[in-house]
Amino acid sequence: MTSVDDYLPSPSDWVRHQVEQIAETGTTASVDILGRPVVLVTMRGARTGAVRKVPLMRVERDGVYAAVASQGGRPDHPQWYHNLRAHPEVELQDGTDRFRAHARELGPEERAEWWPVCVAAFPPYAQYQEKTDRVIPVFLLERV
Numbered sequence: 001m002t003s004v005d006d007y008l009p010s011p012s013d014w015v016r017h018q019v020e021q022i023a024e025t026g027t028t029a030s031v032d033i034l035g036r037p038v039v040l041v042t043m044r045g046a047r048t049g050a051v052r053k054v055p056l057m058r059v060e061r062d063g064v065y066a067a068v069a070s071q072g073g074r075p076d077h078p079q080w081y082h083n084l085r086a087h088p089e090v091e092l093q094d095g096t097d098r099f100r101a102h103a104r105e106l107g108p109e110e111r112a113e114w115w116p117v118c119v120a121a122f123p124p125y126a127q128y129q130e131k132t133d134r135v136i137p138v139f140l141l142e143r144v
């Protein structure tokens with residue numbers, strides 16, 4: 001059984017490389033996607049309880065961050081979606097700033113209010129949502 005202290009890297013090479021880059025430089029400013037900023041969310045695995053590090057696009061308003069479970073518009077949620085539901089206490093890194101946060105999945109109304117903020121931060125989210133019947137979940141990550 002993997003202990004919670006074990007970090008299990010992403011099996012996705014490009015993601016793992018970005019996580020490594022952030023660790024080596026100490027800042028999420030060292031990576032981007034299409035020139036847009038990225039944050040790093042450290043969470044616990046829903047099944048393994050292992051430490052998972054998940055880079056996400058930086059979506060922020062008034063100090064509150066949104067985590068968009070887009071996975072490029074694929075039909076299924078990313079696995080980290082289940083992690084946040086099982087273990088909502090996360091660490092968020094924005095630049096060199098690292099702090100604890102609580103993840104809360106948005107219902108339809110709040111999601112509708114936040115969706116334009118998400119798309120403004122990363123316009124491809126709009127195409128991803130058009131690509132799939134899955135309603136792309138949005139979590140708020142609020143400092144604790």
Ligand SMILES: C[C@H](OP(=O)(O)OC[C@@H](O)[C@@H](O)[C@@H](O)Cn1c2nc(=O)[nH]c(=O)c-2cc2ccc(O)cc21)C(=O)N[C@@H](CCC(=O)N[C@@H](CCC(=O)O)C(=O)O)C(=O)O
Pocket residue numbers: 009010011012014015018019033038044045046047048049050052054055056057068069070071072077078079080081082083
């Ligand atoms: C590849 C897979 O990752 P995933 O959790 O499905 O998430 C897929 C992607 O969303 C994830 O790689 C994101 O980091 C990709 N990604 C973004 N993904 C997004 O969905 N939204 C974004 O805004 C986003 C931005 C982004 C920016 C930079 C970057 O490098 C990557 C970015 C993975 O890591 N699988 C592991 C298991 C992962 C896991 O968390 N397992 C849980 C169990 C989860 C369960 O119960 O299903 C556990 O450990 O217990 C494996 O197969 O071994």
